[in-house]
Amino acid sequence: MAARLAIDGGTPVIAEPIPGGMHGPSMIDQREIDAVTEVLRSGKLFRFVEDSNVGNFESEAAAHLGAKHALMVNSGTSAIICGLTGIGIGPGDEVILPGYTFIATAAAIVGVGAIPVIAEIDDSLGLDLADVERKITPHTKAILPVHMQGVPCRLEAIVELARKHDLKVIEDCCQCVGGQYKGKYAGTWGDAGAWSLNYYKVISCGEGGLVFTDDYDIYERAAFAAEPGLPMWMSDSEWQSKPFSRQCYRTSEILGAIARVQLSKLEDILGHTRRLKKAFTAELADDPKGYIRQHVDDPTGECGISAAIIVHDLELAKKYADALRAEGLNAGTAYNEGFPDRHIYTYWDSILFKHSPDASGYPWADPRYKGDVEYSRDMCPQTLSILGRALRFGFNVNMQEEHARLMAAAINKVDAALG
Numbered sequence: 244m245a246a247r248l249a250i251d252g253g254t255p256v257i258a259e260p261i262p263g264g265m266h267g268p269s270m271i272d273q274r275e276i277d278a279v280t281e282v283l284r285s286g287k288l289f290r291f292v293e294d295s296n297v298g299n300f301e302s303e304a305a306a307h308l309g310a311k312h313a314l315m316v317n318s319g320t321s322a323i324i325c326g327l328t329g330i331g332i333g334p335g336d337e338v339i340l341p342g343y344t345f346i347a348t349a350a351a352i353v354g355v356g357a358i359p360v361i362a363e364i365d366d367s368l369g370l371d372l373a374d375v376e377r378k379i380t381p382h383t384k385a386i387l388p389v390h391m392q393g394v395p396c397r398l399e400a401i402v403e404l405a406r407k408h409d410l411k412v413i414e415d416c417c418q419c420v421g422g423q424y425k426g427k428y429a430g431t432w433g434d435a436g437a438w439s440l441n442y443y444k445v446i447s448c449g450e451g452g453l454v455f456t457d458d459y460d461i462y463e464r465a466a467f468a469a470e471p472g473l474p475m476w477m478s479d480s481e482w483q484s485k486p487f488s489r490q491c492y493r494t495s496e497i498l499g500a501i502a503r504v505q506l507s508k509l510e511d512i513l514g515h516t517r518r519l520k521k522a523f524t525a526e527l528a529d530d531p532k533g534y535i536r537q538h539v540d541d542p543t544g545e546c547g548i549s550a551a552i553i554v555h556d557l558e559l560a561k562k563y564a565d566a567l568r569a570e571g572l573n574a575g576t577a578y579n580e581g582f583p584d585r586h587i588y589t590y591w592d593s594i595l596f597k598h599s600p601d602a603s604g605y606p607w608a609d610p611r612y613k614g615d616v617e618y619s620r621d622m623c624p625q626t627l628s629i630l631g632r633a634l635r636f637g638f639n640v641n642m643q644e645e646h647a648r649l650m651a652a653a654i655n656k657v658d659a660a661l662g
């Protein structure tokens with residue numbers, strides 16, 4: 244007989260609260276403080292100095308990733324914008340992205356004058372291959388897969404599909420810094436990848452981003468996109484093509500210094516979170532009654548910062564979330580009272596209603612755009628159904644494996660009673 248649920252007066256599985264915390268920001272110690280102090284004492288805060296922290300972070304991150312080139316910028320959004328410019332995306336082009344991501348991914352596409360085309364996700368919580376294929380038009384130039392919450396999407400199949408249709412791939416790894424997929428870092432499968440280093444990410448310097456690629460031409464165009472003053476700091480002869488002027492996404496030596504220290508902690512952070520996820524997964528029932536696990540193509544490479552279960556129906560999912568809360572486990576859901584998950588296209592009003600800063604209606608009404616993309620709140624029913632039924636759990640560096648096992652035990656108990 245199933246144990247009595249805490250919501251019905253039984254004893255909660257988790258007696259003490261699971262420790263809260265983050266990843267990189269929870270690991271800040273004297274090393275980051277010393278690195279920042281050193282920059283301030285040097286008085287050299289501008290990145291174009293000798294032995295620059297930003298420059299060193301770029302080469303260290305590139306070496307870590309096994310990528311040939313990397314450029315640090317002021318945010319993940321800027322990194323995607325520079326990557327898109329790098330791979331040659333601009334007005335008239337459609338770029339396919341999933342309906343489950345932060346609005347910044349879509350905003351970056353609009354930022355380069357291109358058109359976001361929103362596709363469904365599947366049980367990997369990443370792009371659904373079949374829907375991507377359906378959404379390819381003669382105007383499609385790139386696919387922008389997003390690796391949400393540290394879990395790479397079905398990347399190999401997406402890249403194969405892109406190559407078949409002669410499309411570029413730029414990977415949004417903002418939530419998957421350091422994540423690997425079949426032996427290669429996320430972000431190095433496509434033509435370019437982007438990290439965010441904002442406060443909520445695996446490693447953080449407060450705000451920051453990195454765009455990386457193996458292709459020098461992409462790197463150079465990304466660098467022009469990031470810094471109109473570049474030709475002032477480096478002579479034209481150092482560039483292979485003529486610099487063009489775009490926005491400025493330059494970052495500072497202070498942030499570069501923090502980012503370098505955080506990068507040196509990346510594998511330790513991921514070692515810890517991966518152990519947590521492994522302990523969680525080992526404890527979770529093999530034959531759940533009421534849900535399926537999120538599909539993970541390569542469990543060894545993912546970051547281990549999150550887990551998700553997809554309950555068979557919405558009403559049951561709400562019951563699971565309530566029962567789990569009573570057992571001491573909070574689940575992230577699309578319908579949380581107060582602050583639901585906003586990483587869903589239904590919250591992207593400025594995209595859905597094609598808001599433009601320009602009276603022309605750019606980029607949707609740009610004469611170079613010959614397509615007819617339309618949006619609506621219910622345009623991705625599969626995404627809404629999956630996210631409505633998905634319960635998500637986070638792992639942080641302050642947790643121990645026993646906490647992860649207790650989380651799984653709470654899910655097992657609820658599933659045995661309600662599934």
Ligand SMILES: Cc1ncc(COP(=O)(O)O)c(C=O)c1O
Pocket residue numbers: 318319320321344345347348389391415417418439440441451452
């Ligand atoms: C999936 C995803 N893409 C892009 C971004 C944008 O990164 P940033 O906030 O550093 O601009 C974020 C940040 O939250 C994100 O989660």
